[in-house]
Amino acid sequence: MVPSFHGSASSLGGECYRITNNTTTQRGAVWYNNVIDLTGDFEIIFDANFGDRDADGADGMAFVMKTTADVEYGTPGGGLGYEGLTGTLAVEFDTWRNGNRDDIDEDHLALMMNGDTYHTSSNNLIGPVVASATSGNIEDGMYHEVKISWNAATQTFRVFFDCEERITFEGDIVTQAFGGVSNVYFGYTGSTGASYNVQEICFKYVSFSNTWGLVDREICSGDSIGNINATYSGASAYAWSPAEGVSDVTIPNPVFTPTEDTTYTLTITDNCGDTLADSFDVVVLPLPTADLTVAGNIICDGNDAEFFITGVNNNEVTYTLNGGAEQTIKLDDTGAATIVVPAPTTAQTLTLVSTDSPNPPVSGNGLSASGGVNPDNTVGAVETVGTLATNANSAYISTTGTTNELVLVLDDIVPEGSEIFISSAKRNGTAQMEVTDGVNSQIVDSGVVHELHLVSFITGKDTNTLTFVGVSGYYWIDGVEYTFIPPSCVGDLSASETISLLQLDSDIHLTDYVCDDESRDGIESFDLTYLESDILSNVDASMFVVSYHTSLDDANSGDASISFPYENVTNPQTIYVRVESTFDPDCYYLADIELKVEDIPYATFDNEETEYAFCAGDEEPVVMSLDLDGFSESDVTIEWYSEDEGLIAGESGLSLSTNRADTYTAVITSNTGLLGCSYEVSTNVVAEVCKIPEGISPNGDTVNEYFELSSFGVKKIEIFNRYGTLVYSKHNYTNEWRGQTNDGEDLPVGTYFYTMEFGEGETHCGWVYLNK
Numbered sequence: 185m186v187p188s189f190h191g192s193a194s195s196l197g198g199e200c201y202r203i204t205n206n207t208t209t210q211r212g213a214v215w216y217n218n219v220i221d222l223t224g225d226f227e228i229i230f231d232a233n234f235g236d237r238d239a240d241g242a243d244g245m246a247f248v249m250k251t252t253a254d255v256e257y258g259t260p261g262g263g264l265g266y267e268g269l270t271g272t273l274a275v276e277f278d279t280w281r282n283g284n285r286d287d288i289d290e291d292h293l294a295l296m297m298n299g300d301t302y303h304t305s306s307n308n309l310i311g312p313v314v315a316s317a318t319s320g321n322i323e324d325g326m327y328h329e330v331k332i333s334w335n336a337a338t339q340t341f342r343v344f345f346d347c348e349e350r351i352t353f354e355g356d357i358v359t360q361a362f363g364g365v366s367n368v369y370f371g372y373t374g375s376t377g378a379s380y381n382v383q384e385i386c387f388k389y390v391s392f393s394n395t396w397g398l399v400d401r402e403i404c405s406g407d408s409i410g411n412i413n414a415t416y417s418g419a420s421a422y423a424w425s426p427a428e429g430v431s432d433v434t435i436p437n438p439v440f441t442p443t444e445d446t447t448y449t450l451t452i453t454d455n456c457g458d459t460l461a462d463s464f465d466v467v468v469l470p471l472p473t474a475d476l477t478v479a480g481n482i483i484c485d486g487n488d489a490e491f492f493i494t495g496v497n498n499n500e501v502t503y504t505l506n507g508g509a510e511q512t513i514k515l516d517d518t519g520a521a522t523i524v525v526p527a528p529t530t531a532q533t534l535t536l537v538s539t540d541s542p543n544p545p546v547s548g549n550g551l552s553a554s555g556g557v558n559p560d561n562t563v564g565a566v567e568t569v570g571t572l573a574t575n576a577n578s579a580y581i582s583t584t585g586t587t588n589e590l591v592l593v594l595d596d597i598v599p600e601g602s603e604i605f606i607s608s609a610k611r612n613g614t615a616q617m618e619v620t621d622g623v624n625s626q627i628v629d630s631g632v633v634h635e636l637h638l639v640s641f642i643t644g645k646d647t648n649t650l651t652f653v654g655v656s657g658y659y660w661i662d663g664v665e666y667t668f669i670p671p672s673c674v675g676d677l678s679a680s681e682t683i684s685l686l687q688l689d690s691d692i693h694l695t696d697y698v699c700d701d702e703s704r705d706g707i708e709s710f711d712l713t714y715l716e717s718d719i720l721s722n723v724d725a726s727m728f729v730v731s732y733h734t735s736l737d738d739a740n741s742g743d744a745s746i747s748f749p750y751e752n753v754t755n756p757q758t759i760y761v762r763v764e765s766t767f768d769p770d771c772y773y774l775a776d777i778e779l780k781v782e783d784i785p786y787a788t789f790d791n792e793e794t795e796y797a798f799c800a801g802d803e804e805p806v807v808m809s810l811d812l813d814g815f816s817e818s819d820v821t822i823e824w825y826s827e828d829e830g831l832i833a834g835e836s837g838l839s840l841s842t843n844r845a846d847t848y849t850a851v852i853t854s855n856t857g858l859l860g861c862s863y864e865v866s867t868n869v870v871a872e873v874c875k876i877p878e879g880i881s882p883n884g885d886t887v888n889e890y891f892e893l894s895s896f897g898v899k900k901i902e903i904f905n906r907y908g909t910l911v912y913s914k915h916n917y918t919n920e921w922r923g924q925t926n927d928g929e930d931l932p933v934g935t936y937f938y939t940m941e942f943g944e945g946e947t948h949c950g951w952v953y954l955n956k
Contacts, residue, residue: 185216185393186593186649188255188554191265193372195555195589199387203245203265203374206235206382211265213257215371217552218393220249222358222366227333227460229389231417234279234291235381236325242280242379244291247332249273249361249368257373258299265373269299273361273368275332275343275351276301277315279323280379288312290320293343295353297361309360310353317348323381329388329418329455347456388417389460398450398464404673405471409440411646414462418455425449442466471675474501474515474539482686482727484771489525489532489683495539501677502537510537531684536677543670548595550663556581556590556652566607566663571636573609573660578636580611580661583654590652590661597648599668604650605638607662615657621647627655636662686765689722692775699782699861706755706781711748719761719775727767732777733760739774756780782857785820786813787850787865795868798843799875805843806869810850812838819856825849845871845895871895879953882922891952893940894918901940903952911936923954 187195192204193212204210220226228247235241246264250272259267262282266274274296281287286303294303294311303312315322322328322345331344334357343351358366374383389395396414403409414422415436424433429442440448449463474495483489493501497519502512505525513521525532549566553559558579567577581590598604606619609631616629623644631637641650652661694715698708716730731745738744739760746759757779765771789796790809798806812820817838824835827847832840840848846869853862872895880888893901898917905911911925917940923931933956939949 185218185387185390186552186554186591188215188217189213190215190255190257193374196384196386200384201372201386202382202384203372204376204380204383206237206380208376208378208380209260210374210376210380211257211260212375213255213265213371213373215253215255215369217253217369217554218390219367220370220392222334222336222362222368224336225334225391227331227389227391228370228387229329229331229454229460231327231386231388232277232330233325233327233382233384233386234277234323235383236323237379237381238321238323240379241323241381242377243375244276244278244280245372245374245383245385246277247275247330247370248373249370251362251365251368253369257375259301260375261377263301263375265375267299267301269373271362272299273297273357274299276311277322277330278312279381280377286312288314290314291316291322293345293350295341295343295351297357309355310351313350315345315350317346317350327386331456331458344456347458394462396450396462398448398462400465400467402467402469403442404469405443407441409466412440413437414450414452416452416454416460419452420455420457421453423451423453425451440466442468444468469673471673472496472499472539472541473675474499474536474677474679476534476536476679476681478681478683480767481682482684482765482767483528484686484765484768485688486527487768487771489528491523491525491532491534491681491683493521493523493536495519496541499539499541501539504535504537506533507535525683528683528685531682533680533682535680538674538676540672540674543672545667545669546596547665547667548598549665550592551595551648553579553590553592555587556661557587559590559592562590562592562661562663564663566605566638566665567636569607569637571662572634573611573636573662578609578660578662580658581617581652581654582658583656588654592650592652592661592664594648594650594664594666597646598643598666599671600643600645600647602643602666602668604641604643604664604666606641606650606664607636607638609634609636609660609662611658611660613657615659616655617659617661618653618655620651620653621645621649622651623647628659634660636660638665686727686771687723688771688773689719689763689775690773692719692761692773693778694718694775695778695780697780697782697857697859699857699859700784702784702786702863704783704786706783707751707753708781709749709751710779712750712759712761712777713748715777719763723763727765728763729766731762731764733762736760736774742769742772752779752781782854782859782861783814784861784863785815785852785854786863787811787815787852788813789865789867791867795870797870797872798845799872803843805841807839807841808848808850808867808869809839810852810865812852815852815854815856819854821853821855823851823853825851842869845869876948876950877952878950879955880921880923881955883956889922890919891921892919893942896940896942898940898942901938903936903938905931905936906934923956 191212192210193214194202201214203212244264246266248266257265258269276294279291292312293315295309298307300307328346333342341353422436424430427433431439445467447465452460477492495515497517499515500512502510515521550563553562556579561579610633619626621643628639733739739762759777761775763773787810796806822836824832824840849866851864853860880891882889900915901917903912935953937951941947
């Protein structure tokens with residue numbers, strides 16, 4: 185509420201006002217620009233002090249409602265400062281008995297209208313009644329609680345004094361007192377005459393003025409409200425509801441931490457046992473968020489690292505790059521921003537720290553003013569610095585009377601810590617004034633007399649009111665100007681992305697060798713996939729795909745890749761390898777592989793037949809010799825193998841002598857190539873039928889123990905005694921007959937005759953002597 189003073193009335197600070205000083209012939213009034221709408225209910229509670237002079241104390245005060253906001257007062261003395269103010273409704277607190285007005289002896293109350301103070305008049309709606317239910321004297325130097333209430337539905341007007349209901353009036357006061365006007369203004373008047381008292385009022389509760397400062401709030405999710413103090417003088421109990429998010433529901437100044445939009449209601453039980461209630465809304469704003477993405481977490485060497493931030497358009501996002509200092513970027517109108525690190529040489533990590541939605545700057549001036557001289561001159565834009573202050577463009581305050589103080593209401597609630605510039609000037613050389621917001625105070629006395637200049641003032645709380653008080657001399661006040669950025673919600677972030685640098689390999693040159701086959705044409709089949717571990721040895725193999733090409737152009741373009749097995753077309757031949765990243769086809773490196781086919785050490789045996797032969801039982805060996813083609817004996821290493829005995833130790837030359845029938849293989853290995861290509865050539869050594877044994881002596885001396893025909897390849901043999909009787913026969917015979925029958929019985933010594941089939945259908949008949 186903004187007071188306007190008249191006469192002896194002045195502010196005592198806070199919500200307390202002095203109506204008359206403790207001296208004779210005083211008349212004062214304080215009026216407020218707050219409208220009371222009588223179509224609804226209202227309640228005003230205040231403490232009133234009527235001084236401590238009883239017998240010679242006078243005259244009293246009045247609570248007055250009227251249809252205009254004019255700052256005025258009426259007749260002093262017994263008129264209590266409201267007599268003569270027509271179109272009014274007043275509750276008089278009369279501390280002097282005026283017999284001509286039909287006052288009662290005790291200090292009393294009455295409900296009057298139309299500026300009339302005579303109780304016999306029709307304007308006396310009710311009263312007079314003794315003010316206090318416990319005493320006829322209220323001039324006791326004490327503050328007495330007064331409650332004035334109006335119930336629009338029942339049209340009941342009540343006055344309580346020290347918790348006791350003293351006046352109850354039921355009637356249409358809108359019509360009777362205000363001629364049908366339902367919006368009225370209120371204030372207090374008071375006066376003294378030859379007898380006097382100091383007379384003061386202090387507001388405790390005004391239902392239509394947000395006495396406890398319970399204004400609606402917006403907070404960011406997770407924040408708290410800790411600057412509410414609804415302390416009420418004489419309160420016996422406090423109760424906040426709902427309890428959720430309230431640190432203590434039983435105190436006037438808890439901390440509120442709601443998690444969702446909430447209406448908090450405070451119910452106060454006062455010293456009279458009555459309850460008062462008020463509420464405020466809290467809107468919980470969600471914290472802004474932002475997302476961080478990358479096109480890929482790996483970039484090719486030489487490419488830029490790009491980070492993409494999305495969120496609410498025009499929000500600001502704070503981030504760090506590689507753990508460095510915090511930086512800020514503003515999202516564009518689409519809610520996007522890109523951070524580019526050109527061609528980094530190391531991995532890049534971007535971490536989001538926070539994001540907020542900065543509000544636009546708010547600028548303002550004075551909205552309304554009261555007090556001083558010409559207070560309206562402080563409203564609106566200020567004059568140019570250097571302009572001379574005059575009664576036409578500025579207000580002024582002094583050090584005495586009603587012009588000592590000027591209260592300026594601002595266009596906005598300015599946040600704590602904001603800078604307000606005050607356009608002011610000294611009116612005389614020794615002038616000083618104090619400016620305060622109720623927390624911070626500052627003495628202003630700078631500048632040239634009459635010349636307006638700006639003085640900086642820092643607010644000590646959220647405020648929409650500045651109070652200027654004269655300290656010495658006279659001080660000009662032109663107005664104020666300010667600009668501040670309303671606080672915004674800040675959302676903490678933790679998203680992080682790392683873009684690694686994909687190191688590419690280079691100078692990879694490999695060779696793959698294979699041995700030629702017997703065709704000796706230099707064309708062979710290759711499978712190069714086994715070399716991929718070498719090609720990818722210095723990179724993360726999971727990040728690449730490998731393709732093979734017959735030309736450098738195809739490798740660079742990624743076209744015409746070959747598959748395996750692959751036959752070379754020339755010897756040697758170069759294959760080009762493209763190693764391409766899985767996330768960016770333009771990120772690749774090349775390698776090459778040379779295909780080489782090594783010649784084999786080809787050799788043949790020196791005989792024209794397909795096999796070598798010797799006579800069974802002959803001690804003369806057969807000699808096998810190799811003929812090399814394109815290699816000398818010093819170019820190769822030779823190993824000889826027999827089918828039955830394996831490696832023949834000590835034999836490494838081009839020739840091998842043997843008198844044993846078997847299959848023989850020469851393994852010729854090149855000493856000149858990288859691979860050691862080898863070639864195998866085999867031949868058979870056979871025992872030919874040169875002599876069939878004419879006798880055997882199976883007597884256990886290991887000589888001529890059996891009829892040896894294994895070298896003849898006998899397919900069938902039949903043996904007869906001298907009588908022509910068949911005694912033994914066998915298919916695929918080698919050396920099984922030792923002089924036994926088919927039944928295994930020993931035959932007697934003697935000559936036996938045989939027939940055999942062998943070779944390619946050949947037959948032979950002969951005899952053999954069995955000797956024991």
